[in-house]
Each structure stands twice: as C-alpha cells, then as structure tokens.
Amino acid sequence: MSRKKNYAMVIDTRACVGCSACVYACKSENSVPEGFCRDWIEQKIQGSFPNLTMELRSNRCQHCEDAPCVTYCPTGSSHYAGDGTVQIDRDLCTGCKACLAACPYDARYIHPIGYADKCSFCQHRLKKGLQPACVTTCPTDALHLVDLNSNDGIFENLLEDRKTTQDIVHAGTGPKLFWLQ
C-alpha cells in the first residue's frame, strides 16, 4: 500500500514576477465567481527611493496541519482530507463564517451560493494525477506542489541553499506554504 500523501507548496519569490496567471487559471479551473479569488498576489515593498526591495509572492490557503478552520467548523464541513490538504464539504457547510474568522491567513470567502470556499490545491486534479491549475500555468515555474511524506528529494532540492520563510508561524497552525527568498 502506498504511503499517505502530505501535500505542501513551495513558492519561489525570486522566479515569480507577480503576473497573476495563477489567479486567472484558478478562477477558470474552479469557476470562482466574479469578485472573489482562491489565490492572489502579494507585493511587499520596503525602503525608499532609490534603495528599494520588492518581494512578489503568490498566496493561498496554507492547508495547515493544525487548521483553526477545521477546529472551529461547527458542522464538520471543513476537514482534513487525509492527503495533507484541508477541504470543504459543501453539503455540510452552512456558510456561518466561523472558519473565515478563525483563519489567520484570510484565505477563505463565502461563495455567493452560500458556502465557504478556498484553495483546494485542485484536489480534483490531484486525484487524476494532474498538478494544480496555478502550478501548471505559472510562466515562471515559481510554484511547486510537493509531497512532504515522499522521499523523492524534490522538497529538499527546492529548499537547498535557499532562505525559506513561512507566514504567521506564531499562530501555531503548522502552515504548509514555503516561500523561497
């Protein structure tokens, strides 16, 4: 029997140009309604003219190991899918927004139909052996879906010799997005 997956994402901020192809690809793939998105681009600018730095990063749900959205979901809709991802069972979701309040990463929105929605790492594609839509389209190859339980060395290779950061680690949720500086 094959080992259980534990999906995470490594995002190379040096390669990323912040073009938003990931956002548009996600919207088409997941029919995200107008005015909402499951992933987005952040721009961090520091310094003043002419001594500036800018970091561009594609951001989305962290698929936390200890996810507050799952903890606080009163209906069991938000759940661990067993492959390292956090998913939403729409039939169970009442749209109460407890998860939106609990998420330190502001990764969720309420779909106009009435359920909470967020990045699923394109679970439906993963099941078919495909990469998430954002990873597939990224012109700069900045996005990498990795399996932390795998011993294929991909995760380690990506992180080698690179400074890696994670977001809001102090919230203690065990986020699984890794940014390469």
Add this chain to the structure above:
Amino acid sequence: MAKVNRRQFIKISSAFLASSAAASQVFDWPFQVKNAIAEEFLTADRIVPTTCEICFWRCGVDAHVRDEKVYKLTGQANHPLSNGRLCPRGNGGQGLLYDPNRLRHPLIRVTVNGKPQFRKTSWDEALTLIAERFQQITEQYGTESVAMFSHGFGASFFKTLFSAYGIRTFSAPSYAQCRGPRTEAFKLTYGHAVGSPEAIDVANSKYLVLLGSHLGENMHNTAVQDFSKAISRGCKVVVVDPRYSTAASKAEHWLPIKPGTDLALLRSWIHILINEKIYDVEFIENNATGLEELWEGVKDATPEKTYALTGIPVEQIVAVGRDLGRYGSSALIHPGRHVTWYGDDTQRERAIAILNALLGNYQMPGGLIQQEKYSSYKPKFPVARNAGQQFKSRYPFASSVPANEIVEQTISADPYPVKSWFVYGTNLIHSLGDQRATMEAIQNLDFMVAVDVLPAEITGYADVVLPECTYLERYDDLDNRTYRIPYLAIRQPAVAPLYDSKPGHEIARLLSMKMGLPDLFEADIETYLDKQLKEMGSSLSELKKSGVLKKEESDLYRKEGEMLRFKTPSGKIELASQRLKDAGFDAVPQYYPPPENPPGYFRMLYGRAPMHTFGRTANNRVLGELMPENELWVNEIAGHDMKLKHGEYVYLVNQDQVKSRTRIKVRLTQRIRPDAVYLVHGFGHTDPRMEFAFRRGVSDADLVTKLSVDPIMGGTGMNNNFVTFSRT
C-alpha cells in the same frame, strides 16, 4: 469656408446598441455557471489546440470546450512558445470571446436627420459598398490612394487580396510606433534584425542588462519563462529604468536613470570596454570593422561625464562596465521591444548592438542566437501588375512604411493623395500618438473601413465596420516564424463564430468576389491550409489534432573557429556605419540631450501590465477584474510637493495644454524618480460602446501630442511629453 465635419464620431447609435446592452445584463458567463462546482468541469467535450491572440507572441493554447462554450484555456504542452504555460492574458481569453460588447453585425455609416449613425446591414451590402468605393477611389486617384493598417497575423488574407488588386501601401504601428528602430539598428550593425520572438538566449545569460524593458510586466510568455530561468540559474541582472520595475526587483543593480539619457550610459560602457581593453579582442578583430572610429566616437563618454548626464554614480557605471567585460560572451544587453522613446532610438539601439558585438556574444550561449523556420514553403499569390506607386518613405532607413507618414500624407496629399484607409485590428486613435493629426487625416478621407472584434474608437470613424470573430472562432494562416525551436502551428476554431461575425479569411474571400478576383482564394480555408501543409510534409488533419509540429532545436551557437559572414556592405559587423555616415547621420552613436521638463511638469512614461495588451484587453471583463483601470505613479515626495493625495483622481494636462479626457487615480510610490510619472498604456477609452472600459483610467495617447521622430527610420519617440495635474 467652414469645414464640414463629415466624419463626426458616432457616439451612440440606434436600436441595435440597446439590444446588445440588454444582452450584456443577462449574459451568463460560461465559466461562472451558477451553482457549478469545480468537479462538474472536469471533463471537456473536446480540447482544441490553437494559437492565442490576446497578444502577438502566438502561444499555443488548448481551448477546453463544453456545451459549445470555451470555459478554460491552458498552455499547450508541446508548443515551444508556451511549454504548457500561459500568461494571465492567455488565461483570460474567454473574456474576449464572450465580451458582451463585441461587434455583432456589419455596420454602415448613414446620416439620419443630419446626424451620422451606424445602420446594421448585411455582409453582402457592406462588402458590395467597399468594392464599389474602392473602385471609384482607385479609378480617380490611383491604387496608391488606398492604405492598409494592421496588427496581428489575421491581416495576411487582406494583404493578399489588396496586393492582387494593386494596393501596395501596408503599414503596421508595430514598426514605427514600436520595434522599428531596433530592426534597423541591428540590420545596420549585423545585417539582420533581432526578429520576433527575439533571437536572444536570455535563459542562458549570466549577466543581463535591461534598459526600460518591462519583462515580467510585459508578459510575452516564453520571454518571461526565459527571464525567470536565467534568474533561477543565477544570472545577474542590471536594470536601467527611471522606475523600480518588476525586473528591477530582481536586479543586482537598479540604475534609476534620468529619462532620455540611456544612450549616454551605453556610450560610457562602450568607452570602458575599449579603454580598458576588456572587450572580445579576437572576435572583433576577425568579425568587425570600425573599431578605431568607434573609439574616436566614444572617447569623450567618460564615466565622470556620464554621471553628470544620467545621474548614475561613477562607481556603478564602472562596476557594470567591468562586469560586462568579465562576463564577456555570456553577457547580454537586451535589445528591448517597444523602443520608440526619444527620437534617438535607432542610435540607442545601435549602441546596444555595438555593445553586444564588443562582448563577443554573437551566436554564443547567453547572447544573440540563430533561429530557423520550420519550413521555407510560402504560398504564392498573384500580385497586380498595374499596381500604383510604391509608398516612398522620406526616412532613408525605413524598411517598412511608418504609419505616421501615411497620416501626414493623408493630410498633405503630397506627393499624391491618400483617400481611403482599410484598418485591420489596430486602434489607430490610441496607437499612433498625436491624435490631432490622426483626426485631421481621417477628415481628409473619402472612405474608411475598420475590421475589428470590438467597437474600438477607430471603428467609430469608419464608413463600414466589419465584425471579425475572435481567434477562438477562426482559422488563420499557419504560424511559421523563426524560433530557436523551429515550429509550425495552427490557429483553428474552438467554437463557431458568434453573432453575425466572420473570420478574416472569409471576409477577404467574399470581398475578393466583389472586387473582381473570384479565383484568388480557395473556396474554403481548410483546403487552402491542407494544400500548404501537404507541401510541408504534413496535413490539416494532423495539425488540427496536434496543434503544432516542431523540429529539433536549431544550431543556436557558432562553432569554434567558424568563419562568420554578415549581410552588411563590409561583410562584417559594422561598429561604425558607413551607410549612416553616407546618409548624413553619425557613424558612431552620439548623445544629444532630450528636452528638459518644463517647470512643474513631469515626464510622462508609459508601459505594460501583465494582465493587459495595450487597449485591446481594456474591455475584457475577466482580465479587468484584477486591473480595471490604470494608475498614475508619482514619486511620493514629489507628489506631496504637488499636494497630491494617494488614491485621488486627477486630470493630466500636458506641455501643449492638452487635457486628458478622463481622470486617473494617483498612486504615490517610492518606485519612481521624482521627475517622471508612469502609467500603463491602453486605458482611458472614450467609446461608450465598450461599456466596461469606458472612461476607466487615462489614455497616455491623448497626451502624446509631441512625436520626436527618428530621422533615420521615422520611428515616433513618445517619451518627450510632460504632464502636470488638474483636479477640474
């Protein structure tokens, strides 16, 4: 005598518009189906490989079709320009296909109660009228009195038709308003152009210098893929730009140069390379002429003097100059793409060409490379024998017709009158600059036809408007351009044309019947393409399935000791150009300072955003979601001095007191010099038929009243315009 304004812009026309507006309100976006969940979209009824045209890079896309609607576009895995990936614009192509404001029917200009209006008409009536008017005009003024403007490769069918008819004046703003200076500079230096996609090996560069290039904001897919690859492989990047661009954020050195002084900086680097003898001595000895003259010509360009001109500190100029010498043939000065800036553009591009030569990067990894075509086969069409005069540019090195010169001649009628324009897919109002001249020229026309997908401003001035269907609904000619991986790609319809729109090839064929050339085109496009493909050893059925055919990567690099021969008069790379000298220009690029800012004015610079292609995507509701309008970048301190508030809307007023038609949102930022402002090109549309884009942001083209024309090839430098702000 009062001039009759015959060609009044048609703002709102009759009933058909109201019905299209109503349609837009109930329009159901196929990719946002109510109650849909992602899983429902897993299976497409079919996936159609075709060629994108949201910009002109021509990536391979897979159109995913379900219930006869394109709901998703992805990058074709096998296509060498997309490699399975797509830029944001390519991802949002459905926004064009399902744009509720698309042109739906042929339109004819009529006058009702003294007011011009468009009347919905049939294809037959519209095309009959065009053929009749062309006949009248060419009989009266000669075939040279008709000019065609175009952008995009769907134009090829009309060029074929008009060439057979005797019309010979074809012009594209992508020449004199964009890449022309680069083309001529590289031809003068190396005997050939850089081409598009550019024959440069960015992915393997170790040291890359970008001047005002918007790589990463300009999202030509493979160009950005290569750029990111280079960065990931440790390439050092130098960005020369008054603005802290996306590329600048990846750079080891950002040189926030005083706008308009780039040539001074380039000359200084040439100076350093020769003075310190850190250029590729052997390569230059064997392959170039004019080194001594070059040195004489740049002797005065010391780093100290250059600092005074450019504002770039001496240490930085020297550091980069020496790095260039150190990296040598693995370094590249990127030739840029949109390069019509200050009117000295051919000479600036010459300096770039010369610097690359000194680095010895010609046909070397990381430098300028050789590209090939998949096939040398070209379909043959008859060209009229009794054709009229060839348009003669007054610029000695214009190898293409500068669009602005046609505008001038339409006004002056000298040496002969231009009475009719056929405009395919280019919104001249926004692309040419100097709108006053464009408008005056339009007033002088007897007849104008516009072929477009959307009601772009130019269509409002036309006598006949022909609605072309989008790239997702049509065949076009085969894409057989030079590239490092020779390839042959097809554009084919993913879905049938919507409304009463037609593909360009069909419009041209129907028009050819009316124009008395019934045998010019095959009866159907599929036969035409299949015949060509058979000549190239394939077939339409094969290409329809695969989307693209490709060959092994061509010989990109020169071999050790290989003798090079260049198609220049000397057979060598011309560091000093005798041809330029003979025509009265500087053989070695000299620097002439651009006009300074008038007090209280900022130099207006414009550029690109990743999710838009000029004005062509401004009405795209999918792409517009993340960027519905452009913003005006103003340096924070300079903005405070001008009492501007972040986020407020202002009008712009230029040096000629021309005011923008619309207002723009101020963005106070540290990312730009205090003497310049910046905005993304393509916004500020004033045609209410484009409901989404209407009056969002400002059009820089409104304010480019001064064109600094390059005397060498007629390119229109647009960056010598200055603006200030007005709240009213």
